[in-house]
Amino acid sequence: MTLQELDRAYVLPTYARNYVHFVRGENSMLYDAEGNDYVDFGSGIAVCSVGHGNPRLAAAICDQAKKLIHTSNLYLIEPQALLARRLAELTGMDVQTFFANSGAEANEGAIKIARRYGTDDEGNVKRYKIITLEHSFHGRTITALKATGQEAMHTYFGPFPDGFVYAKNIAHVYDLIDDHTVAVMIELVQGEGGVQPMEKEEVQQLAAELKRRDILLIVDEVQTGIYRTGEVLASNLYEIVPDIVTLAKGLGGGVPIGAIMTTHKNILKAGDHGSTFGGNFLSTRAALEVLDILEERKNSGELDHMLLLFEERLKSYVTKYPHLFEKEVGIGLMRGLRVKEGRDAADIIKAAFKQRLVVLKAGKNTVRFLPVLTLTKEEMELGFERFETALGTL
Incomplete structure (x- = not known):
């Protein structure tokens, strides 16, 4: 054949x-x-x-593969800890990071963090709704697909998780906020939606209003992150500090890796979330080399x-x-x-x-x-x- x-x-x-x-x-x-x-x-x-x-990336991957590729997250992983610190330093954000394998997984994790934020310590759900934008794209898993504001993508795979509503644009977000709203999830440049950037002033005003109302801002930077827009994050370019940022794609230079960065430290405890492969030796060592290469290119x-x-x-x-x-x-x-x-x-x-x-x-x-x-x-x-x-x- x-x-x-x-x-x-x-x-x-x-x-x-x-x-x-x-x-x-x-x-x-x-x-x-x-x-x-x-x-x-x-x-x-x-x-x-x-x-x-x-x-350089090939040499880093080869060197790491000769030593250890994977041991699981039950044990310390040195390049994972170094990568988490590096992301915090490069982005200027005071965050903790969870590592996954893809953008869809990163967005799933971000949604879980938001849902946890809206639930009290006794497990009572206080707020759960997440507002996303029409024409957005957040991934292919069931929940990330439902978060995607494209009705054509919701065919065949229901029933979907509840709690997602779609704003026509950023101005429309305010009309959809109610007592059950826990987060707003946006891309600063909609990739699959037609390479459509958001207006900087609108985004900054939204970020300030959400902060005032104790509603989380999740920025999906799966495509825009890691210098794709010229800065480490598009959020840096827009001069905002989201509560949660998701990354994937360019972070590993081709090695699968996703990341969820959150300013809400210790919001999840042992057992609340996990990943067998996420953040293993190989993927995080690759990501560290990618960041070295791109930071040098940016600084030059x-x-x-x-x-x-x-x-x-x-x-x-x-x-x-x-x-x-x-x-x-x-x-x-x-x-x-x-x-x-x-x-x-x-x-x-x-x-x-x-x-x-x-x-x-x-x-x-x-x-x-x-x-x-x-x-x-x-x-x-x-x-x-x-x-x-x-x-x-x-």
Whole structure:
């Protein structure tokens, strides 16, 4: 059987796969089994933050694998403790952190912390409702899926947990708050919702009002976190201090890891939550190396310089191709081109792939760009050269 036949026969078909077979990578470049090179402006959906085949990350993983990969959370894990401290220091937040394996798990844990916050020590539920935004995306597990403000994603899998309500926008959140509301959960830039940033002033006003009313602010930074928006957290960029922040994707550079950071220390006790694999030696050692690499790039000015160059190039396409694009959207290296009504983003993405450029779709009609954070100017130029060729074929 061919590899494609094996996949079709034995893997549950939950993905609309493109059957290209990548076999290796080098920073922003991917290479298929035939030796063709592709410029990757998707980075594994914002996961491969320090690029493909990063030698420093590979060396750290290899070194740790030779010693210990996993012992379970029943025992001390040195890189886990070091990573928790590092996240607190880099973000400037006074937090404790729980480590999981994915963004969905991190958001599940955040929801549990919020529910615990709304319950007294005798187990009586005082507050339980969580407000999220329409067009949000918080994960594929049952509870995270219900927290996702997209009705189309709620088909087939009910009954769902109660207690979630959806605001049309941040201004609408205030109308939905009642005596049972325990938390508001938002993304500062909606990724799956079309690379849509929230207004900074609105977010700051919301954070202040929630603090005044003793309602938790949960910020889902699964996609925006770990320098994707130019700062360690988008929350740092927005100058807010949430009660809970969730992370995943770029934190491990490709090694699965999720994190829940909370300012409410000791809110959970032994037995309230757990994870067999979460925060093991391998994933936390990888995350420490990722943070080292990205902090160096940020401090050198290379990251900020690349953010500006990338943004300028995307804006130029709105001017040059007004029949295709309505506007450029996003923050940092989480960006998109909103496609004009009557045009289909999928056609642009397919055309780009034919030119060996990987870009993604977001929302109903946005071409999404999530390049590696170690992107070089040469890789960027090659990618945009291929993008322009693709646009010329439409």
